[in-house]
Amino acid sequence: MSTVLVIDDEKGILQIIYQALTKFGHQVETAADGQEGIRKFDHGSFDIVITDIRMPGIDGNGVVNHIRKSEKQSVPVIAISGTPWQMENNAFDMVLAKPFALNKLVESIGSLVPVPPRAAVGA
Numbered sequence: 279m280s281t282v283l284v285i286d287d288e289k290g291i292l293q294i295i296y297q298a299l300t301k302f303g304h305q306v307e308t309a310a311d312g313q314e315g316i317r318k319f320d321h322g323s324f325d326i327v328i329t330d331i332r333m334p335g336i337d338g339n340g341v342v343n344h345i346r347k348s349e350k351q352s353v354p355v356i357a358i359s360g361t362p363w364q365m366e367n368n369a370f371d372m373v374l375a376k377p378f379a380l381n382k383l384v385e386s387i388g389s390l391v392p393v394p395p396r397a398a399v400g401a
Contacts, residue, residue, distance in 0.1 A: 279303040285315035312336030
């Protein structure tokens with residue numbers, strides 16, 4: 279499945295998303311704030327990033343702006359927010375309003391991350 283970076287300053291949300299995504303076969307790395315998330319993004323290899331918008335320090339807008347200016351700018355980014363109507367940044371590939379169903383998050387990842395084709399038999 280996909281390698282996912284999840285960034286949120288609420289420890290409980292990180293744990294729930296981590297457990298749900300690993301249950302569905304994703305490899306998940308977490309970050310407790312935007313600065314840690316950017317550091318992990320820069321030094322890692324992720325298929326998709328999920329970030330909260332409202333965080334102290336570097337918020338989700340700062341995270342997506344960093345990603346879009348990086349060499350890995352095509353990595354899809356999902357924003358999760360309790361106040362999606364206040365968002366002004368259209369650099370996100372998708373926005374999920376908190377609270378959201380975990381199956382909606384899994385479906386969103388599936389729609390944004392292409393599944394690699396299976397190797398041909400006998401190839």
